[in-house]
Amino acid sequence: MFEFPKRVLAFHAHPDDTESFCSGTLALLKEKGYEIIVATMTAGGMGGINSTECQTIVTRKKEAAAAAKVLGAEYCCFDQRDGFVFDSEDLRHNAVELIRDIKPGIIMTHLPSDYHSDHRTTAAVAEIGAMLSTLPNLITKSAPLEITPLLYHTTPLSLTNPVGGLPYPTPTFYVDITSVIDKKMEMLSKHETQIDLMRVMHKMDNFFEEMKKNNVELAHMAGGKAQYAEAFWQHLGGGFQKDDLIQRELKDFIIYPKSETEK
Ligand SMILES: [Zn+2]
Numbered sequence: 144m145f146e147f148p149k150r151v152l153a154f155h156a157h158p159d160d161t162e163s164f165c166s167g168t169l170a171l172l173k174e175k176g177y178e179i180i181v182a183t184m185t186a187g188g189m190g191g192i193n194s195t196e197c198q199t200i201v202t203r204k205k206e207a208a209a210a211a212k213v214l215g216a217e218y219c220c221f222d223q224r225d226g227f228v229f230d231s232e233d234l235r236h237n238a239v240e241l242i243r244d245i246k247p248g249i250i251m252t253h254l255p256s257d258y259h260s261d262h263r264t265t266a267a268v269a270e271i272g273a274m275l276s277t278l279p280n281l282i283t284k285s286a287p288l289e290i291t292p293l294l295y296h297t298t299p300l301s302l303t304n305p306v307g308g309l310p311y312p313t314p315t316f317y318v319d320i321t322s323v324i325d326k327k328m329e330m331l332s333k334h335e336t337q338i339d340l341m342r343v344m345h346k347m348d349n350f351f352e353e354m355k356k357n358n359v360e361l362a363h364m365a366g367g368k369a370q371y372a373e374a375f376w377q378h379l380g381g382g383f384q385k386d387d388l389i390q391r392e393l394k395d396f397i398i399y400p401k402s403e404t405e406k
Contacts, residue, residue, distance in 0.1 A: 145290050147248030147388055150178045152241070152292070153216075154252045154269045156228060156261035157187040158207035159334040163354050164297035165251050167320025167327045168373050168393070169214060172249075174323075175392050179216035180245050183207060184265045189225040192339045196225075202336055210333040213326065228261040230268055236283070238272030243285035247292045249388060254296040254376060258305045270294060274382050293388050294378035302360060315377040316390055317361060317398040319369035327371075328355065365398040372398065 151172055153161040161169070161181050169179050186207070191199030204220060211218035221237060228234075242250070252269035253262035275281050276288045298314075301307065320327060331351045341350035355371070362372035379385055390397050 144386065145384075147290070147293060147386065148246050149176055150180070150245060150247045151249045151251065152180050152182060152245050152247035154182045154184075154238075154250055154265065155297070156184045156253065156259065156265040157190065157225065158183050158203045158210070159187070159331065159337055160253070160262070160297075161251075162210050162327065162330040162334065163300065163357075164253075165373055165375075166210075166214065166330050167323045167358070167371065168318045168375070168389070169216070169251075170323040170326045171318065171320065171393050171396055172389070173214060173216075177249075177392075179211075179214055180247070181207070181211045181214075181216050181218045182221065182241060183218075184221045184228050184261065184268075185223045185225040186220050187225050190340050191336055192343060194336070199336065203334075206334045206336060210330040213330045213333065226261060228264045230264050234268050235271055235275065236281075238268050239275045239281060240283045240285065242272050242276040242292065243283055243288060246288060249295065250292045251295045251297055251375075254299055256304055257299045258301055258303065259299075262299070263305075266296065270378065291382065291384055293384055293386060295389060296376040296378060298357070298361065298374045300357075302357060312376065313400045314364075314374035316400070317365035317369070317372040317374050318389075318393060319362070319365075319371070319396045319398060320358065320373050321362075321370040322396075324355070324358065324371045327358075366401055368398055 186200040187203040188196040188200040253266040341347040358371040362369040
């Protein structure tokens, strides 16, 4: 079996997305010796209250870098405009360039059916970027990869589909993140700008506690075996490898949906 590099690229649209949706699992993979790189499509310039877009970009990049540091991860930004992420030839090319440079064994990104337009575009670019990364006819500074990285999708903020309905396709698996919830909360706490924004935009009194509640809800959906959980959908469509690498690496923390274990 091909040995995938022990490197994860968490590729999401905005600062705080990685922390919200998969940082517990990243912390567990870090403990297993994985190198983590956090990339965001934008610096989240619209995510400011009493702060201009430019000021917000500067602040949120610092917050994102500080959160990545908690995990011992690198942080980079594609500098797209928040709310205006459009799929384009340049963006795909840059995504391939990054993927070939990093050489990840695993890429995590949003669900293709996420609630946020920027998230959906980022998912599409990450998916095609992964697929193109092995193809020699696409010339970039770095050489093509030997094998397409494994692709996993993370949870949408509301745990619903774009119009608010349930259900999503059943997650491939849940990860018990109870042992690393404090690290996840520490990472989230670096995004101070989001406390006020979420209070105004989503009427969340405490953004960080709401994120924690999502992990409790996911643990409940996973059957109540964990206190806090994250959920993942492995991308098993055409062109992608079927290796269940995360599931094997984190086997002591994986909870499969009931329908799967009952088969
Ligand atoms: Zn986002």
